[in-house]
Amino acid sequence: MKLVRLLANLGYGSRKQAVALCRQGRVTDAAGEVLYADDKVDPAEVRVDGEPLDPPQGLVLMLHKPVGHTCSTKDPGRVVYDLLPPRFRLRNPAISPVGRLDRDTSGLLLMTDDGALLHRIVSPKSAIPKVYEAGLAQDLRGDEAALFASGTLLLESEDTPLLPAEMETLGPRRARLTLHEGRYHQVRRMFAATGNRVVSLHRSRIGGLALGDLPEGRWRALAPAELDSLFGAASR
Incomplete structure (x- = not known):
C-alpha cells in the first residue's frame, strides 16, 4: 500500500x-x-x-472506561473516543466498541476496526464470560446466587429466562457476577428482580482478558496472544 x-x-x-x-x-x-x-x-x-505509526487495520485495544463516558459518537457529552488519539475517529475502517458499557458503568471495554472479529466476540455462540463487580443499595438477601444460577430468572418485559450466571458475595452490599450472555442492562435488571438496586458497576474481565493495572481512562493495543486467551476462556 x-x-x-x-x-x-x-x-x-x-x-x-x-x-x-x-x-x-x-x-x-x-x-x-x-x-x-x-x-x-x-x-x-x-x-x-x-x-x-499506529497499528494498521486489525487493531484491537482495551480501554479502562471511566464512569461518565458513553460508547456513542452521537452523545453530546463525554464519549470514549475522547480518551483516544483524535485521529482514531478518522480511521478507515472505523474503530468501534465491542459491545457497550453504559454511562454509569466503568471498566474493561474492547474496541476494534475488525468487523468480523467484533461480531465473533459479541456472538452468543462464542459464550465469552464477562465479570462484573456490583455495589448495591441494600444488603444482599442471601438467595441471589442460587436464583442467578438457576437458569429460571425472567427479567421484566422478557419471555426467555436468563442463562445461569455465577455470583460471589464480596460483602453485605457487594457482589461479583460472571455472565455468559449480554442482555440490555443485565446486571442492573437482575438485582432489580430481587428488589435491590445497583449503585456502582465495574466490568473487570472479558474471557481471559483482565484490566490488570491499566489506569482509568487509559488504553493499550492487544497482542495476538491476548486475543487467543480471550476466546480460550470461553472453552474451559
Missing part, C-alpha cells in the same frame, strides 16, 4: 494532508530517512514525527 493511502486510512488526515506531512519531512522510516507519498511501505517501519 502506498504511504499516502496508509496515512489517510489510519486517520492522520485526508490524502492531501498526508501528502503535506510527507513534503514537510515529518514522515520517515525507522532509520530517519524521509519517506515520500508514493512510497510503498511496511507500516512497522514508518515513523510520524519520530513516533511509530
Whole structure:
C-alpha cells in the first residue's frame, strides 16, 4: 500500500494532508530517512514525527472506561473516543466498541476496526464470560446466587429466562457476577428482580482478558496472544 493511502486510512488526515506531512519531512522510516507519498511501505517501519505509526487495520485495544463516558459518537457529552488519539475517529475502517458499557458503568471495554472479529466476540455462540463487580443499595438477601444460577430468572418485559450466571458475595452490599450472555442492562435488571438496586458497576474481565493495572481512562493495543486467551476462556 502506498504511504499516502496508509496515512489517510489510519486517520492522520485526508490524502492531501498526508501528502503535506510527507513534503514537510515529518514522515520517515525507522532509520530517519524521509519517506515520500508514493512510497510503498511496511507500516512497522514508518515513523510520524519520530513516533511509530499506529497499528494498521486489525487493531484491537482495551480501554479502562471511566464512569461518565458513553460508547456513542452521537452523545453530546463525554464519549470514549475522547480518551483516544483524535485521529482514531478518522480511521478507515472505523474503530468501534465491542459491545457497550453504559454511562454509569466503568471498566474493561474492547474496541476494534475488525468487523468480523467484533461480531465473533459479541456472538452468543462464542459464550465469552464477562465479570462484573456490583455495589448495591441494600444488603444482599442471601438467595441471589442460587436464583442467578438457576437458569429460571425472567427479567421484566422478557419471555426467555436468563442463562445461569455465577455470583460471589464480596460483602453485605457487594457482589461479583460472571455472565455468559449480554442482555440490555443485565446486571442492573437482575438485582432489580430481587428488589435491590445497583449503585456502582465495574466490568473487570472479558474471557481471559483482565484490566490488570491499566489506569482509568487509559488504553493499550492487544497482542495476538491476548486475543487467543480471550476466546480460550470461553472453552474451559
